[in-house]
Amino acid sequence: MSLSANYSSLTSWIEVPEGSDFPIQNLPFGIIRINGGKKRVASRIGDNVIDLKTLFVLGYMENLPFEMEDFDSDSLNRMMRKGKQGTRKLRERLLKLFSTGSADLKNHEHHVNQVVVPIDQVEMCMPVEIGDYTDFYSSREHATNVGTMFRDPDNALLPNWLWIPVGYHGRASSVILSGEAIHRPKGQQKPAEDQNPVFGPCKLLDFELEMAFITYDGKALGDSISTEEAEDYIFGMVLFNDWSARDIQKWEYIPLGPFLAKNFASSISPWIVTLDALEPFKVDGPDQQPEVLDYLKYRGRKSYDINLEVLIQPDGGEENSVCKSNFKYMYWTMAQQLAHHTVNGCNVRSGDLMGSGTISGPTPDSYGSMLELAWKGTKPIPMNDGSERKFILDGDTVIMRGFSSKDGVRVGFGEVSTKVLPTK
Numbered sequence: 162m163s164l165s166a167n168y169s170s171l172t173s174w175i176e177v178p179e180g181s182d183f184p185i186q187n188l189p190f191g192i193i194r195i196n197g198g199k200k201r202v203a204s205r206i207g208d209n210v211i212d213l214k215t216l217f218v219l220g221y222m223e224n225l226p227f228e229m230e231d232f233d234s235d236s237l238n239r240m241m242r243k244g245k246q247g248t249r250k251l252r253e254r255l256l257k258l259f260s261t262g263s264a265d266l267k268n269h270e271h272h273v274n275q276v277v278v279p280i281d282q283v284e285m286c287m288p289v290e291i292g293d294y295t296d297f298y299s300s301r302e303h304a305t306n307v308g309t310m311f312r313d314p315d316n317a318l319l320p321n322w323l324w325i326p327v328g329y330h331g332r333a334s335s336v337i338l339s340g341e342a343i344h345r346p347k348g349q350q351k352p353a354e355d356q357n358p359v360f361g362p363c364k365l366l367d368f369e370l371e372m373a374f375i376t377y378d379g380k381a382l383g384d385s386i387s388t389e390e391a392e393d394y395i396f397g398m399v400l401f402n403d404w405s406a407r408d409i410q411k412w413e414y415i416p417l418g419p420f421l422a423k424n425f426a427s428s429i430s431p432w433i434v435t436l437d438a439l440e441p442f443k444v445d446g447p448d449q450q451p452e453v454l455d456y457l458k459y460r461g462r463k464s465y466d467i468n469l470e471v472l473i474q475p476d477g478g479e480e481n482s483v484c485k486s487n488f489k490y491m492y493w494t495m496a497q498q499l500a501h502h503t504v505n506g507c508n509v510r511s512g513d514l515m516g517s518g519t520i521s522g523p524t525p526d527s528y529g530s531m532l533e534l535a536w537k538g539t540k541p542i543p544m545n546d547g548s549e550r551k552f553i554l555d556g557d558t559v560i561m562r563g564f565s566s567k568d569g570v571r572v573g574f575g576e577v578s579t580k581v582l583p584t585k
């Protein structure tokens with residue numbers, strides 16, 4: 162997207178509080194409900210949402226490739242079927258309508274009152290109907306840490322890791338929205354000292370700090386998406402907490418990989434931030450050695466500088482920051498992940514969700530899971546209230562936040578927040 166020269170000085174006639182994740186440069190997309198009414202598509206500026214269905218009905222979406230049903234919908238899937246060109250035109254229209262100095266909408270106060278709704282009067286809903294959920298394993302530091310703990314520090318990375326963006330197919334039905342609590346999962350565990358497995362509540366409940374991207378409709382079955390084309394098929398990104406039951410995982414994962422340790426819940430943030438909004442925050446990806454196969458090669462900047470933080474809030478207590486990481490630490494880029502996912506002819510559809518894999522950085526305070534932060538329970542993390550954590554306890558709320566910042570412009574994701582309740 163070509164950005165205007167005055168991009169960083171662009172402001173909106175809707176007030177944006179200092180430090181907000183949602184200046185006019187962001188314009189994320191989500192699904193809202195007002196007063197228990199029908200769900201609809203919305204965007205956000207500062208602490209107000211923009212009701213896109215009403216904006217359409219009032220005639221402000223003329224000459225755009227959309228119908229009212231695209232916004233009068235309980236998911237973004239239908240709108241996303243208009244593809245990158247469609248949603249980009251929509252974003253440009255919103256930029257125009259809500260910029261300081263633009264009078265088309267602003268001068269019609271009775272329209273503004275219908276379209277602009279304070280966020281505290283709005284219920285956020287799942288933004289997409291997720292058809293398929295794929296999870297990658299693309300942080301070199303995370304894979305190295307896990308390999309060091311569970312296999313061999315001298316051969317921490319498995320032989321395929323530097324050649325393949327390793328991934329697996331997850332479960333879409335249990336992807337939940339920020340704010341929805343989860344119950345501690347139960348399952349089989351195999352304590353080292355016991356000969357046989359035991360059954361009970363997970364004792365090693367963990368978060369995984371991830372981000373996820375959401376796709377547009379891809380190509381037909383049998384066709385592939387190249388790294389060059391990949392961004393045309395990616396709508397935007399969310400924060401993603403891929404909950405993990407480490408004790409269940411350890412016993413079940415051989416030979417087919419994660420199953421019940423992963424599929425009980427994964428939480429996402431409610432606003433999808435578009436790649437167009439993230440364009441100014443692109444950075445070079447890491448140097449990749451050995452040189453990757455041709456279909457994974459790419460040109461230009463394909464990584465993003467997104468600051469990430471994880472906080473644990475004990476029941477009734479204060480938030481404790483336990484991790485600061487960055488999306489740019491990922492070894493494999495989203496373009497490579499999507500190219501790899503489709504290189505065999507696998508198709509993707511509007512609303513598919515692709516998790517990055519746990520995002521660990523180079524330093525111990527940037528590790529993206531409790532498994533690594535507390536190093537298998539050997540280095541407990543102190544909390545402000547005097548307690549400590551090796552893993553997540555009942556009553557804890559895990560919060561993840563993320564934002565990009567450059568030239569005075571901050572584009573953020575809000576948060577994904579999930580409370581853990583006792584086993585049912």
Ligand code: CA
Nearest residue numbers: 296369403518
């Ligand atoms: Ca994961």
